[in-house]
Amino acid sequence: MNTQSTPVRIGLALLPIIVSLLITSLLIIAVGSDPRAVFEKVWEGALRDSRSFSGVVNFWIPFALAGIGLIVTFTAGLWNIGVEGQIMMGAVFATAVALNWKLPPLLLVPAELLAAMVGGALWASIVGVLKIRLGVHEIFGGVALNALANVVSIFLISGPWQPPEGGSARGTPQFTTDALLPSFSPDFEVSLLALFILAIIFVAVFFALRGTRWGLQLKATGKNARSALLLGVPTERTALSALIVCGMVAGIAGSYRILSPNGYGNLRPLVSGGIGFLALLVVLLVSMRVLWVPLVTMIFAAILSGSTRLKIAFGLDASLAGVLQETLVLVVLLFNGLRGRLERRRQTAIASENIQSITSNPSETVSVEAAAHE
Amino acid sequence: MSEELINILASVVANATPLVIASIGETITERVGVTNLSLDGSIILSAMVGFVAALVSGSPILGIFAAMLVGAFVALIIAVADIELRQDQVAIGFILTLLCADLAQFLGNSYSRVPGPQILSTPIPILSTIPIVGTIFFNQSVLVYISYILVFGTWYYLFRTRQGLALRAVGERPETAFARGTSVNRLRYLYTGVGGALVGLAGASYSLSVKAGWATPPNMAGDGWIALAIVIFGGWHPFRVVLGAYLFAGLRSLSSVIQRSPDLNIPVVLLNGVPWVLMIVTLLLVSSGAIERLLKLLPRPVQKWSRNFLRSDPPAALGTRFETE
Numbered sequence: 001m002n003t004q005s006t007p008v009r010i011g012l013a014l015l016p017i018i019v020s021l022l023i024t025s026l027l028i029i030a031v032g033s034d035p036r037a038v039f040e041k042v043w044e045g046a047l048r049d050s051r052s053f054s055g056v057v058n059f060w061i062p063f064a065l066a067g068i069g070l071i072v073t074f075t076a077g078l079w080n081i082g083v084e085g086q087i088m089m090g091a092v093f094a095t096a097v098a099l100n101w102k103l104p105p106l107l108l109v110p111a112e113l114l115a116a117m118v119g120g121a122l123w124a125s126i127v128g129v130l131k132i133r134l135g136v137h138e139i140f141g142g143v144a145l146n147a148l149a150n151v152v153s154i155f156l157i158s159g160p161w162q163p164p165e166g167g168s169a170r171g172t173p174q175f176t177t178d179a180l181l182p183s184f185s186p187d188f189e190v191s192l193l194a195l196f197i198l199a200i201i202f203v204a205v206f207f208a209l210r211g212t213r214w215g216l217q218l219k220a221t222g223k224n225a226r227s228a229l230l231l232g233v234p235t236e237r238t239a240l241s242a243l244i245v246c247g248m249v250a251g252i253a254g255s256y257r258i259l260s261p262n263g264y265g266n267l268r269p270l271v272s273g274g275i276g277f278l279a280l281l282v283v284l285l286v287s288m289r290v291l292w293v294p295l296v297t298m299i300f301a302a303i304l305s306g307s308t309r310l311k312i313a314f315g316l317d318a319s320l321a322g323v324l325q326e327t328l329v330l331v332v333l334l335f336n337g338l339r340g341r342l343e344r345r346r347q348t349a350i351a352s353e354n355i356q357s358i359t360s361n362p363s364e365t366v367s368v369e370a371a372a373h374e
Numbered sequence: 375m376s377e378e379l380i381n382i383l384a385s386v387v388a389n390a391t392p393l394v395i396a397s398i399g400e401t402i403t404e405r406v407g408v409t410n411l412s413l414d415g416s417i418i419l420s421a422m423v424g425f426v427a428a429l430v431s432g433s434p435i436l437g438i439f440a441a442m443l444v445g446a447f448v449a450l451i452i453a454v455a456d457i458e459l460r461q462d463q464v465a466i467g468f469i470l471t472l473l474c475a476d477l478a479q480f481l482g483n484s485y486s487r488v489p490g491p492q493i494l495s496t497p498i499p500i501l502s503t504i505p506i507v508g509t510i511f512f513n514q515s516v517l518v519y520i521s522y523i524l525v526f527g528t529w530y531y532l533f534r535t536r537q538g539l540a541l542r543a544v545g546e547r548p549e550t551a552f553a554r555g556t557s558v559n560r561l562r563y564l565y566t567g568v569g570g571a572l573v574g575l576a577g578a579s580y581s582l583s584v585k586a587g588w589a590t591p592p593n594m595a596g597d598g599w600i601a602l603a604i605v606i607f608g609g610w611h612p613f614r615v616v617l618g619a620y621l622f623a624g625l626r627s628l629s630s631v632i633q634r635s636p637d638l639n640i641p642v643v644l645l646n647g648v649p650w651v652l653m654i655v656t657l658l659l660v661s662s663g664a665i666e667r668l669l670k671l672l673p674r675p676v677q678k679w680s681r682n683f684l685r686s687d688p689p690a691a692l693g694t695r696f697e698t699e
Contacts, residue, residue, distance in 0.1 A: 031483070140602070159643075322476035
């Protein structure tokens, strides 16, 4: 029942955004800075020119990939917190190929991407086996495997893969240019191949969830695993397949972090930069509708990319971007709850009014039953 | 026993204390049917607030209170979102985990690595002179003693008082508890808040004692998740929970001792993975039923006495919403 007019609805949608901006502004004031200057700096850092915008797009591609992957696991009812580790392992596996394999340039990049998919899928399937066969909840398995992926990457960086000039935990040697994704143009350093892959995965997931047997099985498993099993859905296999698909997509996301045209160009610690966790928040924010993922991740990517210079400009910690986004998601969910509560109140009020009018007018008994069914 | 070993055991008890306090707090919260998943973030935020409050006011006690307030506030957001607004506890808890950690880094940025007050150890007069045991358990900071009281107090409250019975009833069978006149949601608010305050206390015991000070990135990151796993390992029973926390801290310090030995050439980095492998192993022990089988090897009378101790099922109504309509 939606009786609100369009302006009211737009207002209600904007309210959480305004509230979270207000909260963040107060926090900025609390640490002694000017919120307006800070927000202007973020805006400028993200959208000043095509160069800074290409930075946003390079942030966005892996971020959106992670979000799309998580749509699959969330649909299957799984909290894949381990996505962060799957991103990291994707980068680790891609690095293994980039540093060690001697391949012609045309084959090297595909080999890296394939390796990244294997790495992400491997890490995701560990979470899946722990959950399905061994009864360890995917949140705990995921948190542990995130930390272990980090340990693995730091171990490799400071040990076997350390640069010849000496040991530091800062990163592996730089990859050759053949190993990196080619750039679209010098002004807009984005990989068209990666955009193409992102588009394909987006479309594939959209249609897989909408019109395939597998998509239906995912939904059934996510809605009610027990009755899905009774109806003949192989719930365990479905859940595991969801995790593996998400892991593969997250693996590609991880490889883009190191292979993108103006990216790191080598493997570094904490290579995912928290985009996996943020992608989880985005999926919660859009209540699992895959169509919204590209847009919302783009906005978040702009905020993230724009706030990287806050430390130099204002001495503020870059965690501000996280604070703003997390506050927004929290406030949106709380607002949704509040609206649901008000709606329920209104319904009960209407119902009790109906009952009163009926008790005074017995001929309307039929409509009471209709109202009760609503 | 060599003096070195005694000192190591004493440091295990000290290092385990925040884990003990946090997991006892979470035990209380989950026993009443609410999951506070925000532990990892709320410990970090309350550690920061506790440290800064103690630094500014010059009083560690005020710092502790501030930290407890923060912990309770975060937990109550989850309770309100669940009870009044019908939002998923896990989702809200997860968002708060990230938000609190980022908030702590953002607001505490200028206090990073600033020297500040610290709660030192105060030996208990007669008890601390007992050989071995005295040094290990009674030559510690006040927070450690508080953790002892908390463990026994929580056990007594849960299993030996009427209020404790009502608490457990709400977490197991809220409908029955409601029919008997218990106000289910009021108790959920109360004990979620109490549990959250203890999580805050755990945060303060990091920044004012065990890992004194505040630093970005925070050095207790990850321990909140460990505490959540310890609650499961502990079967929601205070004594088994405290056992889990000590075991965990013990194995962690054992691994660092092994790492330091010169004959074994283990890179330091790999040491950071040990807690997480331990976490998965402990959860596997519970989910495979191995712990229950081990505990059943105890003599029969002890088993009868410790029936609560043996359980490993979560509270039946954990994470479910209670509505009277």
